[in-house]
Amino acid sequence: MTIPATMKAVVAHGPGDYRLEVVPVPVPGPHDLLIRVQACGICAGDLKAQQQASRFWGGDGMPGYCEPPFIPGHEIVGRVVVAGELAGDFKPGDRVVSEQIVPCGACRYCKDGRYWLCDPHNVYGFKQSLPGGMAEYMILPKNSRNYLIPDDLPIRKAALIEPFACSLHAVRRARITVDHAVVLAGAGTLGLGMVGAIRQRNPKQLIVVDLNDRRLALAKAFGADVTINPQQEDAVKRVMDLTGGAGCDVYIDATGHAPSVGQGLEMIAKGGIFVELSVFSSPATVDWSIIGDTKEITIYGSQLSPYCYPATIEGIVNGTIPTDGVVTHEYPIDQWEEAFAMSQSGQGIKVILKP
Ligand SMILES: [Zn+2]
Ligand SMILES: [Zn+2]
Structure with a gap:
């Protein structure tokens, strides 16, 4: 050549x-x-x-x-x-x-x-x-x-492969178990890349929140149990209803929009795990008292995709990580x-x- x-x-x-x-x-x-x-x-x-x-x-x-x-x-x-x-x-x-x-x-x-x-x-x-x-x-x-x-x-x-490897790292950070009700906020590329990876961890419930119905339909097709569009219903109330009033055990923010952080702190259960991987255009401000005194939340940041490429390539090739659409x-x-x-x-x- x-x-x-x-x-x-x-x-x-x-x-x-x-x-x-x-x-x-x-x-x-x-x-x-x-x-x-x-x-x-x-x-x-x-x-x-x-x-x-x-x-x-x-x-x-x-x-x-x-x-x-x-x-x-x-x-x-x-x-x-x-x-x-x-x-x-x-x-x-x-x-x-x-x-x-x-x-x-x-x-x-x-x-x-x-x-x-x-x-x-x-x-x-x-x-x-x-x-x-x-x-x-x-x-x-x-x-x-x-x-x-x-x-x-x-x-x-x-x-x-690159974005979905970032998705996998975030999911690994969340330490999801079969006992967890998981809320994934944001069904853009990174969020959709997480749906398959979360599904593999078999949580009790996977709830996906996004403002776009088309993205929510894809999240559903990829394995979400429930989808919520906050423009059509009160997302916090719905998650509370779906979790017997406790809130979600894991909240993963992949929205890129600062209000999602406050939404997550509201709907997360006491002792919950909050994973943040958004890149915000401006600082997100929230009441940090919720993190400590009120709920004792564990926060994990997530950056890039360390040690995630081999598993991501395998999942995309064999179809266990859905990609269509x-x-x-x-x-x-x-x-x-x-x-x-x-x-x-x-x-x-x-x-x-x-x-
Ligand atoms: Zn990127
Ligand atoms: Zn270095």
Whole structure:
């Protein structure tokens, strides 16, 4: 396969300033894999970065994360074109996915095995030094965590490995047992990725809350026992009714919307487990007295997808983690603006680019 000198890529020059450009195809070093990108999903994080959230660009008392110019995209599927001689077990032709973070290997977190908390925290697609997948080619560099996937895995399933691995980590954090009534708030891509993983843990009850009936229908098809649309009924009251007045044992927030935190604290039972994995555009404020004195709640944060790729790939391939209907739109890279707009509109669920 001949590799061209240039490629199309989405390049972020600053908040709100994203452009389709022709840029040089990166040249792999001895530790690198060069891949031809087959798909790159658009994540809520990509949207929030494009829309200038202070979480990404600094301001509102928060330090920025983005270092432009960069090529966005961390939900990557591709085929190896060049494998550096020190790049490990992969060879040209292999179809791969890569974990979104490339650990430094040297900080205290990397050294003790918590690589997903790595201090430099380099995730593809937010910094000039680590270009992402919204391009025809990209490098999976030294320390990248790459996995082989089947050639015949449909692209709409393969593109969900990264987000669904994040879903699995959140579910593992929740320590769900058969005795638990579980409320999952948010049936976007991450929430829908959790439904199958929660179902595998066989909880007493799985209740999914979302504002969008189409997403709720999918959650039901994937295994939710009950779905609630808070625009149509009082979600807290319904959960109380469904749990004999106790509230839910586990509340997982995957909404991305700050009011969900307060809703969770209201409907969670005493001694309950609260898992938070939303990325909020602004701080969520709640009454912390509920967490201690009133209910003694255990809170787990959830970040990225450590040690979750192998099980996620297996579940998606063998169908125990349902995926049908989650990817709703595919766009060529030339239509990245339409793709971002569609993703933002909420009309679809997961929108992917096929560069
Ligand atoms: Zn993502
Ligand atoms: Zn590190």
